[in-house]
Amino acid sequence: MTSLPLVPLPAAVTSADGPPFALDRGVRITGDASAAAVLHRLVATRTGVHLGHADDADASDAARIAVTVDGAGPAESYRLAVRHDGIEVRGADAAGLFYGIQTLGQLITGSASGWTVPAVDIDDAPRFAxxxxxxxxxxxxxxxxxxxxxxxxxxxxxxxxxxxxxxxxxxxxxxxxxxxxxxxxxxxxxxxxxxxxxxxxxxxxxxxxxxxxxxxxxxxxxxxxxxxxxxxxxxxxxxxxxxxxxxxxxxxxxxxxxxxxxxxxxxxxxxxxxxxxxxxxxxxxxxxxxxxxxxxxxxxxxxxxxxxxxxxxxxxxxxxxxxxxxxxxxxxxxxxxxxxxxxxxxxxxxxxxxxxxxxxxxxxxxxxxxxxxxxxxxxxxxxxxxxxxxxxxxxxxxxxxxxxxxxxxxxxxxxxxxxxxxxxxxxxxxxxxxxxxxxxxxxxxxxxxxxxxxxxxxxxxPPTGRAPGRTWESFRSRVGGLGPLWTTLDIRFPASPEVSWTL
Missing domain, CATH: 3.20.20.80 (Glycosidases)
Known part of the structure; x- marks a missing residue:
């Protein structure tokens, strides 16, 4: 899973079985209001899709993205689980939840059939404070x-x-x-x-x-x-x-x-x-x-x-x-x-x-x-x-x-x-x-x-060599996959020839 466009590299990334999560207008966000607002803006900027909220009248059967602070783990850490029927982002604190949402934003993939997020489990925490x-x-x-x-x-x-x-x-x-x-x-x-x-x-x-x-x-x-x-x-x-x-x-x-x-x-x-x-x-x-x-x-x-x-x-x-x-x-x-x-x-x-x-x-x-x-x-x-x-x-x-x-x-x-x-x-x-x-x-x-x-x-x-994918070869591939996200965020990045960019 180190081929996913994730930068910085999370501490642990594991592929999950099953199809990806479909990100469309029927999806609803539940949980922390501040984090939900961050996610709503990020998804809208990246995809043009405006997600709804759990209290919408037509939301009873909607797929959910749950964003919560659970107090578990070290400061600024988060857990992210993506399945075909829902996404859960849990942060140890508000900062961790925010970082989990940024990781989710990097995972969003566009294709002719629509926007999706691959099935994955991520358990992540920073090396340095x-x-x-x-x-x-x-x-x-x-x-x-x-x-x-x-x-x-x-x-x-x-x-x-x-x-x-x-x-x-x-x-x-x-x-x-x-x-x-x-x-x-x-x-x-x-x-x-x-x-x-x-x-x-x-x-x-x-x-x-x-x-x-x-x-x-x-x-x-x-x-x-x-x-x-x-x-x-x-x-x-x-x-x-x-x-x-x-x-x-x-x-x-x-x-x-x-x-x-x-x-x-x-x-x-x-x-x-x-x-x-x-x-x-x-x-x-x-x-x-x-x-x-x-x-x-x-x-x-x-x-x-x-x-x-x-x-x-x-x-x-x-x-x-x-x-x-x-x-x-x-x-x-x-x-x-x-x-x-x-x-x-x-x-x-x-x-x-x-x-x-x-x-x-x-x-x-x-x-x-x-x-x-x-x-x-x-x-x-x-x-x-x-x-x-x-x-x-x-x-x-x-x-x-x-x-x-x-x-x-x-x-x-x-x-x-x-x-x-x-x-x-x-x-x-x-x-x-x-x-x-x-x-x-x-x-x-x-x-x-x-x-x-x-x-x-x-x-x-993690330190160099301590985690799969913490290598130059992996990094140049992963950062290349961020081209579409950076473009939609209006970052005027130069297309470095050291990277094969997804544009």
Whole structure:
């Protein structure tokens, strides 16, 4: 049954005897009202068939799809049973039920005789608790509609975290009442001088609410002490002058203090560490962000702070991780922060080096575990969605060991990246999309699909080799079968030549 178009691969799939279930207008949905509404929309979008409800007057003899929360099994797990006379989807919780419905949507098959679902039994649960995607809205701004469309796409593949990169050298995107100049003076900026934008607090709340409706947690990031050139435009007293010796210009303009930066180079900016004004600024922005964010995590960046002396960097990481912990949130930082030594207990590290770690990266990642935290894996040469899929791609970059094919995006095992990390030390997997070249939702689709599906499988499915079908050959077949579903969901995915697509 691993030939079915199921991505991410479920933990257990078993063929059942008998004919398929016929999906037509006579079918009725019973059970959980919220889940029933999700299923109704998904079936209507995929097939044009509008299913009825069990309380309809003519429903006494109708075939049923029962969707219920039964409280059985681990968090986010579900059971799906399809027979010719009915379908049952049972979730351990509301999230599990939602994921069971997404799996059901992948099973719907069209033919000349109508829409059907094959007879099958599925018992499924996630490998990792944290299954994330990241959208960089600082390099290029993406409005609320684009963000919500992106998170819907991710949720359909069982991702449960949306990490928003809300600040960088180019701009600060989230309105803060405590520091209004951040957006007033910088939100118009973007790479290449393109149009900018900002999220009001109402916008931010609407993204969080939409994410919650799709069982996703929003993790906001204000990146510091590096990646803070825009902060210096708004509040020059807290920013150091650009440090240009040895910085990575990436072929772009040279940054000038107080002027908008439109390039994509990194490593030149820093906050003034140890100043009272800087400490007050950091406290203001994270205190307000914590109050705005119901989720458990706040990300404070910590990457590519080449303009910050190592001792100052360590002092900043210690102080900022402790501040976030004092606000009742779990700090997250990119793996470089592991060099600091005095992380707040429980701080989570996000590893972004390669599948084979660059020098020192593994040690820094392990430091988070030593401090009582865990690690999120985002190896850049496997799951950075902004890398070109091949040399001919119009969008994307190639710094992470060249273009990243779909096969390379799939052929890695989370437990094998950082030596010494146990399964329990890994919080999960996140696939970031940096937006130096990404301006629209179509651009997002062009770079993320189909490689986002490979990241989904790394985050959800059993380890490589632990389940039948957890192979590249199976995956490329299964993902090819999702072509019709993605098309009806209006996902503008490129037809990768690595896949034989069903269209």
């Amino acid at each position: 944290y299954r994330g995607v990241m959208l960089d809205v600082a390099r290029h701004f993406h409005d609320v509609a684009t963000v919500t469309a992106f998170l819907e796409r991710a949720a359909s593949l069982k991702f449960n975290v949306l990490h928003l990169h809300l600040s960088d050298d180019q701009a600060w995107r989230l309105e803060l009442h405590s520091r209004p100049e951040l957006t007033a003076r910088t939100a118009a900026g973007a790479v290449g001088g393109d149009p900018g934008g900002l999220y009001t607090q109402a916008d931010y709340r609407s993204i969080i609410e939409h994410a919650a409706a799709h069982h996703m947690t929003v993790v906001p990031e204000f990146d510091m002490p590096g990646h803070t050139h825009a902060v210096g435009i708004a509040y020059p007293e807290v920013a150091a002058a650009p440090a240009l010796e040895g910085w990575d210009a990436a072929g772009g303009p040279t940054p000038v203090a107080g002027e908008a930066y439109t390039g994509i180079g990194v490593g030149f900016s820093s906050l003034r560490i140890g100043d009272d004004a800087t400490d007050a600024f950091v406290a203001d922005v994270f205190t307000e962000l914590a109050a705005l964010t119901p989720g458990p995590y706040l990300h404070f960046g910590g990457d590519e702070a080449h303009g910050t002396p190592p001792a100052d960097f360590a002092a900043f990481v210690e102080r900022t991780s402790a501040l976030i912990a004092s606000l009742g949130k779990t700090p997250i930082a990119w793996h470089e922060a592991g060099a600091a030594g005095d992380l707040a207990p429980g701080t989570v590290g996000q590893y972004w080096s390669f599948v084979r770690p660059a020098e020192g990266a593994a040690d820094k990642a392990r430091a988070f575990v030593t401090a009582g935290g865990r690690v999120i894996l985002s190896p850049a040469d496997a799951v950075y969605l902004d890398m070109k899929p091949d040399e001919t791609a119009a969008l994307g970059l190639t710094w992470a060991n060249g273009p990243t094919s779909l096969e390379r995006a799939y052929r890695w095992e989370p437990a094998d990246v950082v030596e010494g990390l146990s399964e329990d030390d890994i919080l999960g997997v996140e696939a970031p999309l940096w937006t130096e070249t990404v301006r629209t939702l179509d651009d997002i689709d062009a770079l993320t699909f189909p490689r986002i599906a490979a990241a989904a499988e790394a985050a959800w499915s």
